[in-house]
């Protein structure tokens with residue numbers, strides 16, 4: 001799977017693109033906040049079209065307790081350890097946003113049926129590192145850092161937990177949080193000694209649900225932070241203002257020499273682009289602005305809510321979602337200053353443009369997505385976060401989440417919903433669950449970083 | 452030890468005797484009531500229930516806004532009873548807990564306590 005070298009991942013993004021097609025996909029599915037008193041779980045989905053169980057959930061690994069709210073996840077190792085024969089991409093780390101527990105799952109012993117390897121207790125993390133509300137997981141050479149959005153009491157800005165490769169708590173990773181007010185996502189580009197982090201809100205603000213009025217009271221973020229990665233401290237911040245309300249997902253180009261990166265500002269529904277200019281100064285600009293839509297019966301115009309973005313492995317396309325409008329979009333970013341819309345499909349959403357996809361009623365809108373390494377298949381799920389789902393899409397309680405596959409054309413651009421694939425999490429054995437982030441065993445488009 | 456009786460209206464009026472000094476989530480779960488929860492410190496709303504009668508002390512909660520409090524919601528993981536109470540539990544009690552903020556904005560006095568402004572008039 002991993003090419004000729006002995007460590008995990010691939011020598012370069014170009015090598016990753018040539019990897020064999022994914023056959024399995026892991027996605028988390030939640031019961032937290034749904035009314036079903038069962039643990040959240042890691043679902044294995046069969047994505048091999050030659051398999052008799054194609055487009056079905058073939059395994060469910062339940063977490064030990066209820067109430068975790070699994071959300072994002074990450075690998076113990078990626079292509080940044082490609083030269084290290086002692087490392088392998090064996091473990092998936094599944095944080096519980098509400099419980100603060102970290103679940104370490106072994107996906108290598110039996111990739112179809114992952115097993116729980118270890119749980120780091122949320123209380124231990126609070127006691128040793130004063131952190132809660134875990135979000136993004138990245139490996140760091142052979143070690144792991146995880147952004148947490150709050151301190152032990154759920155107050156911003158939180159910080160970063162450092163784990164060693166045996167998943168022991170080392171402590172806090174960062175030297176300083178500087179003047180950072182909130183945490184969320186981060187990505188780093190080692191050749192430029194830079195990390196960029198973004199801002200959602202304090203756990204105590206976003207966990208109970210979204211009070212729009214709190215944005216005006218500065219309870220939600222609107223800044224991006226540039227870090228000296230080696231010194232582990234923030235050195236420069238960009239105030240994005242109204243253009244950058246709720247700057248969430250952060251992605252650099254996969255090309256390790258590039259300084260270009262992107263962030264989706266969820267509430268403003270804009271894409272922010274940054275790069276280093278010839279004088280080595282970081283610059284930023286807004287490159288995509290999705291207009292609010294007017295809903296016939298609502299007093300306030302409806303933003304798209306761009307909760308995620310993704311860059312194809314060849315750095316040619318940027319994908320984004322509008323969770324409330326219901327569309328997924330593909331932009332050609334060959335010139336990152338001038339993106340061109342090359343594809344758009346609707347699935348669910350509040351505007352009523354695609355209430356049914358492949359025979360399944362979609363509750364929710366496009367939310368999290370993962371792209372195949374070759375850039376041809378985009379797997380999209382519909383649930384954002386239990387409390388936010390309950391506010392915007394209350395029918396998701398009975399209908400559950402859905403996973404859709406979109407065929408993408410990496411040569412000419414364009415996207416189309418695949419008619420042979422749909423996973424209806426409304427039909428799960430314990431009742432409707434909600435699927436969120438997805439990853440492939442061999443690496444994916446949102447985890448690997450090259451040194 | 453001060454004890455109070457908790458009646459659960461949507462569980463056929465089942466009754467439990469609980470220690471007044473301890474959070475309701477703990478004392479009810481210990482007696483076998485299946486309740487949702489997440490953070491267990493009053494910050495995430497997952498354990499919210501509706502208080503139908505009686506009184507509780509939930510000063511440590513930080514999840515509810517003033518509208519939710521006015522609608523009777525209580526955060527069981529930090530709430531302690533100060534009298535006999537009747538609760539409605541689980542998501543069946545949540546119909547007024549979640550609102551679409553674009554459809555139904557909060558008034559300034561309905562925000563969370565730390566940013567709310569007093570109601571005029």
Ligand code: FES
Pocket residue numbers: 487488489490491492493494495496497498499514526527528529
């Ligand atoms: S369990 Fe989170 S508020 Fe009670």
